[in-house]
Amino acid sequence: xxxxxxxxxxxxxxxxxxxxxxxxxxxxxxxxxxxxxxxxxxxxxxxxxxxxxxxxxxxxxxxxxxxxxxxxxxxxxxxxxxxxxxxxxxxxxxxxxxxxxxxxxxxxxxxxxxxxxxxxxxxxxxxxxxxxxxxxxxxxxxxxxxxxxxxxxxxxxxxxxxxxxxxxxxxxxxxxxxxxxxxxxxxxxxxxxxxxxxxxxxxxxxxxxxxxxxxxxxxxxxxxxxxxxx
Amino acid sequence: xxxxxxxxxxxxxxxxxxxxxxxxxxxxxxxxxxxxxxxxxxxxxxxxxxxxxxxxxxxxxxxxxxxxxxxxxxxxxxxxxxxxxxxxxxxxxxxxxxxxxxxxxxxxxxxxxxxxxxxxx
Numbered sequence: 001x002x003x004x005x006x007x008x009x010x011x012x013x014x015x016x017x018x019x020x021x022x023x024x025x026x027x028x029x030x031x032x033x034x035x036x037x038x039x040x041x042x043x044x045x046x047x048x049x050x051x052x053x054x055x056x057x058x059x060x061x062x063x064x065x066x067x068x069x070x071x072x073x074x075x076x077x078x079x080x081x082x083x084x085x086x087x088x089x090x091x092x093x094x095x096x097x098x099x100x101x102x103x104x105x106x107x108x109x110x111x112x113x114x115x116x117x118x119x120x121x122x123x124x125x126x127x128x129x130x131x132x133x134x135x136x137x138x139x140x141x142x143x144x145x146x147x148x149x150x151x152x153x154x155x156x157x158x159x160x161x162x163x164x165x166x167x168x169x170x171x172x173x174x175x176x177x178x179x180x181x182x183x184x185x186x187x188x189x190x191x192x193x194x195x196x197x198x199x200x201x202x203x204x205x206x207x208x209x210x211x212x213x214x215x216x217x218x219x220x221x222x223x224x225x226x227x228x229x230x
Numbered sequence: 231x232x233x234x235x236x237x238x239x240x241x242x243x244x245x246x247x248x249x250x251x252x253x254x255x256x257x258x259x260x261x262x263x264x265x266x267x268x269x270x271x272x273x274x275x276x277x278x279x280x281x282x283x284x285x286x287x288x289x290x291x292x293x294x295x296x297x298x299x300x301x302x303x304x305x306x307x308x309x310x311x312x313x314x315x316x317x318x319x320x321x322x323x324x325x326x327x328x329x330x331x332x333x334x335x336x337x338x339x340x341x342x343x344x345x346x347x348x349x350x351x
Contacts, residue, residue: 022266
C-alpha cells in the first residue's frame with residue numbers, strides 16, 4: 001500500500017490494495033476460537049443437568065415395561081440461561097480482543113441471532129407440546145424431528161455460526177458450521193449408550209456435539225497462531 | 231420519422247470518462263486505504279492505521295485532517311487505561327464517497343479492458 005513506485009492511477013492495483021486491506025481487517029476482527037470454546041463448554045455443562053435435572057411422572061405400564069412423562073424444565077432453564085450468558089461472554093470477548101488489536105468487531109448481529117434462535121426453538125417446542133399432547137407416545141414425523149434437531153440448542157448454535165461466518169466472510173468457519181450441523185442433524189453415536197439405560201441416552205450426542213466444537217476451537221486457535229506475524 | 235437505422239449508436243467517447251468523476255480527496259492511495267479500513271473495521275484505532283499503511287504519525291495525521299475537513303471521517307480521542315487512543319469512524323458521506331470511488335475504479339477497469347479488446351481486433 002505504501003509503495004509509491006506503483007502509479008496512483010493504476011485502478012487494478014488500487015482495487016487489489018483495497019481488497020487486501022479489507023481482508024487484513026477481517027483477520028484482525030476474528031476470534032473464532034472463542035465462540036466455539038464457550039459453546040462447547042455450554043454443551044458439556046448440559047450433561048449433568050440432563051442427568052439430574054429432569055422430573056419423571058405419570059408412569060403407565062406398557063407391555064413389559066412402563067412409559068412415563070419426563071419434564072425437562074431445569075434443562076430448558078439451563079439452556080436459556082447458559083446460552084444467553086455464553087453469547088454475552090462471546091460478544092464481550094470479541095469486542096475486547098478486536099479493540100485491543102485496534103479495530104471494532106462485527107459480533108453483535110451474531111450474538112443477537114444466537115439468542116433469538118434459542119428463544120425461537122423453545123417457543124416452537126412449547127407450541128408443539130401444547131398442540132400435540134395426545135400424540136404421545138408416538139414419535140413426530142422425520143421432518144418434524146429434523147426441525148426440532150435444528151432448533152434444539154445444539155442445532156441453533158450451528159445456525160448462528162453460519163451467521164458469524166457470513167459476517168466475517170469466513171469460508172473455513174462456514175464449512176465448519178455446515179459440518180457441525182450435519183453432525184447435529186444426522187446423529188452419530190457409534191452405538192455408544194445403547195445399553196446405558198434411560199439416564200444417559202443423551203450423553204453420546206452431547207459429547208459428540210461439544211467435542212466437534214472443542215476440536216474446531218483448537219483448530220481455529222492454532223491456525224490463527226500460525227498466521228500471526230512473528 | 232426516425233427509424234432504428236437513423237438512430238446513431240451510443241458513442242462511448244461522448245459519455246464522460248470515469249476519470250472525470252474521480253474525487254481527488256478519496257482517490258489518493260493512502261486516503262483510500264484509510265477509508266477502506268475504517269469501512270471494514272467500523273471504528274479503527276490510529277495505531278492500527280499507522281501500522282497497516284506504514285506511515286509516520288505526522289503523515290497519517292495530515293491525511294486524516296484532509297478526510298475530516300471533507301467530512302468523510304470522524305476522529306474521537308479517548309483513553310484506554312492510561313494510554314491515550316484516537317479512534318477513526320467513517321461518516322455516512324465517507325461511506326458514500328468510498329462506494330463511489332470503488333464503482334468508478336471498476337468502471338475505469340472495464341473501460342480500459344474494452345478499449346484494449348477493440349485495439350486487439
